[in-house]
Amino acid sequence: MDPLKGEFKMESIKILDVKGMSCPMPIVRTKKEMDTLHSGEILEVHATDRGSLADMPAWANAAGHTIVDQKEEANVIKFFIKKA
Amino acid sequence: MAFIKMTAAQVARKVIENQKLFILDVRNRDAYEDWKIEGHNFDYLNVPYFDLLDGVEEILAKLPTDRDVLVVCAKEGSSLMIAEMISEEGRDVFYLEGGMDSWSSYLEPIKVGNLTGGGELYQFVRLGKGCLSYMVISEGEAAIVDAVRFTDVFINFAKEKNVEIKYVFDTHLHADHISGGRQLAQATGAAYYLPPKDAEEVVFDYTPLEDGLIVKIGASQIEVDALYSPGHTIGSTSFIVDRKYLLTGDILFIDSIGRPDLAGLAEDWVGDLRKTLYRRYRELTEDLIVLPAHFMIIDELNEDGTVAKSLGDLFLENHGLNIHDEDEFRHIVTDNLPPQPNSYQQIRQVNMGKINPSNDEQTEMEIGPNRCAVR
Structure with a gap:
């Protein structure tokens, strides 16, 4: 975490595993999960569908959520999505 | 419902x-x-x-x-x-x-015309990607030019036509799509020809496609003549089939011309491109029907779905053949070029045999339009 931002650690309240699922399921499941969160809470999503790279940020943007971090480890794409 | x-x-x-x-x-x-x-x-x-x-x-x-x-x-x-x-x-x-x-992977085979002695020429139109491949058929034998990677389509078509694929040619080392040439040659026992100047880095055996090479297909001896025509790449080679058709590869399209930068040497190759389009092709008979390796826009399709037009018509109508000032030509084909095709560096590596991606990875690399032309 960037210390200049004055935050400590990115705490995701929940991890959603959509590995192995293909489009549209990663986003369908993410949306469903986000609906259960409170504003400001962060959902961590683990996906393997390459289409998520473009679609997840586009969906989050349209829905008003913020992707606060995104990384890729061993072909698993991890999104940290903060609820609007 | x-x-x-x-x-x-x-x-x-x-x-x-x-x-x-x-x-x-x-x-x-x-x-x-x-x-x-x-x-x-x-x-x-x-x-x-x-x-x-x-x-x-x-x-x-x-x-x-x-x-x-x-x-x-x-x-x-x-x-x-x-x-x-x-x-x-x-x-x-x-x-x-x-x-x-x-x-992106669908190919529609369309007959372009008949050749001497009962031969036939087919164009395989890959509508989704704008790639065009060709099959010359003559009395039990076939030659294929610029095969895309869906080699089954060509093999099955040859079976239907009861012909044996004897020659497989690539007009140049492609940068926008993955060639099926090498796999097709391996599967059929055909010879695989590549222009040696484009093939300096390839890691497999091939037959050199030299200027002036003449290959005769079938008993009626339909000629496929190679014509060195650099500019899109340094090795780019055209074919004249049965003295009637000019297969231009990525040098000349219906409504545009080839771009010289995809192998990284636009400045060096612009002179070659100029020479090919404004001298070598000018020496050919204008009756030849131009058959390119790509189309960029749907308007380039004829009524029957083929992509073909006489060389004479292109000299009149194709903007890229009518830029009389050499400096202006140089400017147009080297500056303000459209974006390069997706993954074009990787695709070149695949076509050189240096990397061997899975089928899914190949599909991913080929997403998007071909972008081989300058308009």
Whole structure:
């Protein structure tokens, strides 16, 4: 975490595993999960569908959520999505 | 109401027969704007599937009822989901089987014409990607030029026609799509020809495609003559088939000309491109029918779906053949070029045999339009 931002650690309240699922399921499941969160809470999503790279940020943007971090480890794409 | 599968082959017929179709493309905006299914009489609506998860009511009024509505996405899954939602609202709707992946890989074989002694020339139109491959058939033998990677299509077509594939040529080392030449030659025992100047880094054996090479196909000895025509790449070679057809590779298209920069040497090759287009091709008879390795826009298709026009017509109509000032030509083909094809560096590596990606990875690399031309 960037210390200049004055935050400590990115705490995701929940991890959603959509590995192995293909489009549209990663986003369908993410949306469903986000609906259960409170504003400001962060959902961590683990996906393997390459289409998520473009679609997840586009969906989050349209829905008003913020992707606060995104990384890729061993072909698993991890999104940290903060609820609007 | 029903949601029904439509295949890439059915969409291809609609393109070629100028039929009407309404496409609801549910990919994200960038993907849609980069590349979509083009048809003369197609209308479009782009709404990403993730904007429709709560329902499709808001777009129903925008979907026409006087023609087929086809839902399209990248691979199929999202279009199937949206098509089902639309059908639940009481509308008949189609979805594209296999999505844009299958559209990109579909080949439509179309006969270009007859050759001496009962021979035939076929053009394989890859509508989704704008790639054109060719098969010359003569009395039990076939030669294939610029085969795309779906080698089964050529092998099955040759079986249907009862011909043996004897020669496989690539006009140059392709940068926008993965060649099927080497695999096709391996599978059929044919010789695989590549221009040696494009093949300096390849890691497999090939037969050098030299200027002036003449190959005779079948008993009626239809000639396929190689003509060195550099500019898009330093090795680019054209073919004259049966003294009637000029296969130009990526040097000359119907409504544009080749770009010299995809192998990284635009400045060096612009002179070669100029010489090929303004001298070598000028020495040929204008009756030759030009058959390029690509088309860029749907307007380049003829009524029957082929992409072909006489060299004389192109000298009159193709802007790229009518830039008389050499400096202006240099400027046009080296400055302000369109974006390069997706993954073109990787695709060149595949075509040199240096990397061997899986089928899925190859599909991913080939997403998008070909972008081989300067207009």
